[in-house]
Amino acid sequence: xxxxxPMRYLVHLLRRILGTTMLxxxxxxxxxxxxxxAQPAAPDAEPPKSATLCDARAQxxxxxxxxxxxxxxxEIGAFASPLELPEGARVQYIDKYSAEDxxxxxxxxxxxxxxxxxxxxxxVIPDIVDSGExxxxxxxxxxxxxxxxxxxxxxxxxxxxxxxxxxILRHGGILYLSLPEMRHSFDRTRKPTSFxxxxxxxxxxxxxxxxxAYQEFAEIFASHGxxxxxxxxxxxxxxxxxVGQQAQILEKADFSIHFHAWTMDGMQELFxxxxxxxxxxxxxxxxxxxEDEVIFIFEKTVPQIKAGVFA
Numbered sequence: 001x002x003x004x005x006p007m008r009y010l011v012h013l014l015r016r017i018l019g020t021t022m023l024x025x026x027x028x029x030x031x032x033x034x035x036x037x038a039q040p041a042a043p044d045a046e047p048p049k050s051a052t053l054c055d056a057r058a059q060x061x062x063x064x065x066x067x068x069x070x071x072x073x074x075e076i077g078a079f080a081s082p083l084e085l086p087e088g089a090r091v092q093y094i095d096k097y098s099a100e101d102x103x104x105x106x107x108x109x110x111x112x113x114x115x116x117x118x119x120x121x122x123x124v125i126p127d128i129v130d131s132g133e134x135x136x137x138x139x140x141x142x143x144x145x146x147x148x149x150x151x152x153x154x155x156x157x158x159x160x161x162x163x164x165x166x167x168i169l170r171h172g173g174i175l176y177l178s179l180p181e182m183r184h185s186f187d188r189t190r191k192p193t194s195f196x197x198x199x200x201x202x203x204x205x206x207x208x209x210x211x212x213a214y215q216e217f218a219e220i221f222a223s224h225g226x227x228x229x230x231x232x233x234x235x236x237x238x239x240x241x242x243v244g245q246q247a248q249i250l251e252k253a254d255f256s257i258h259f260h261a262w263t264m265d266g267m268q269e270l271f272x273x274x275x276x277x278x279x280x281x282x283x284x285x286x287x288x289x290x291e292d293e294v295i296f297i298f299e300k301t302v303p304q305i306k307a308g309v310f311a
Contacts, residue, residue: 058084060290061149061178065089068174068285068297071144076132076165077151080122083176091147094135095126102126108253109246115230133161138168145174150293152179153187153258156210159202159274166282166300175282175298179267180258184292186220187261195273198260206259210251217257218247264294271296 066086075083076094079102085091095102103120106113113120130137132148133155146165155161165175182188201209222243225231234242250257262270268287275282281304286297 057291057293060288061295064286064288064295064297065176069145069147069176073143073145073147073173074128074138074168075147075149076135077148077154078124080118080124081149082124083147083149089145092127093124094128094130094132094138095124096129096131097126098129099125105253105255108255109225109231109249111225111230115228133157133164135164135168140167141170143168143173144170145176147176149176149178150180152177153260153262154256156206156259157198157201158260159198159278162271162274163278163280166280166298169300171300171302173300174285175296175300177296177298178290178293179262179296180293181264181289182261183263185258185261186224187258189220190216190261192262192266193260195270195277198270198274199277209259211247213257213259214247214251215243218243218250221250222246264289267294267296271298 062084065083069086069089072090072092074092074094078093079095082091082093097105102123102125103113106116106118128137132151146169148165152158152161165177169175180187182190182192197209222231222239226233231242271284274280281301282298283301284296285299286295288295
């Protein structure tokens with residue numbers, strides 16, 4: 001099993017640019033635990049079947065969870081891959097679809113949930129039916145932690161979603177966020193989402209870019225579907241028409257796509273600029289490159305009183 005450790009330069013980058021007070025001892029513990037999992041095999045040994053990408057990724061997720069998650073929290077959009085929690089941690093699951101409807105959005109374009117590689121019996125039943133962007137049913141300062149694995153890129157308005165995740169955390173609470181690295185996902189052909197794009201989504205509504213996002217996703221959706229034999233293979237003008245048709249179907253169904261995509265560097269810049277632009281009170285405690293994703297650990301802090309406020 002190959003575990004990717006946090007890179008040293010990220011620690012220095014965080015200190016220099018973000019001004020974080022990263023807990024070095026905790027980071028070292030996580031690194032040591034990751035290293036202990038990477039046990040060398042005999043020279044001629046076959047790699048164990050369990051040493052898959054998902055297994056390795058899950059191990060790192062669990063190690064980070066054990067280091068940072070305590071108390072009572074929520075996980076947004078767990079779907080069929082809830083985060084394994086340390087002993088004693090308690091969680092409620094949030095999804096925008098109810099137990100009766102959670103699999104229905106995948107019945108689209110003649111496909112079923114199984115065509116997307118998911119067993120309906122593995123899907124987590126939500127405790128709270130609510131939008132992960134608004135979290136309208138969750139009170140301010142009510143949670144010790146918030147988990148959102150591969151959810152942020154599905155938000156049409158990520159800035160609103162990020163601010164609301166911070167809103168429901170108590171001071172000292174942890175936001176456990178993981179995002180797919182676009183260069184290692186089907187988003188690799190897309191253009192990274194800029195902060196300016198997100199700011200416009202936040203200030204003027206994301207409807208201006210919705211059609212383009214569905215068109216981009218439909219191109220990927222059609223290509224992968226044809227490769228897997230789910231759609232008939234077409235070319236040229238027929239392909240263009242088919243992609244356009246799928247974009248309309250997906251948008252009309254409000255299908256949850258990747259509205260946004262980032263590289264690891266782009267993610268770091270994004271959270272830096274969100275913090276600076278909105279003067280948000282949080283610290284970046286950890287960044288881990290975990291196979292095809294990046295894990296961020298943010299801690300909500302007490303806002304600092306600026307000089308002159310009571311003058």
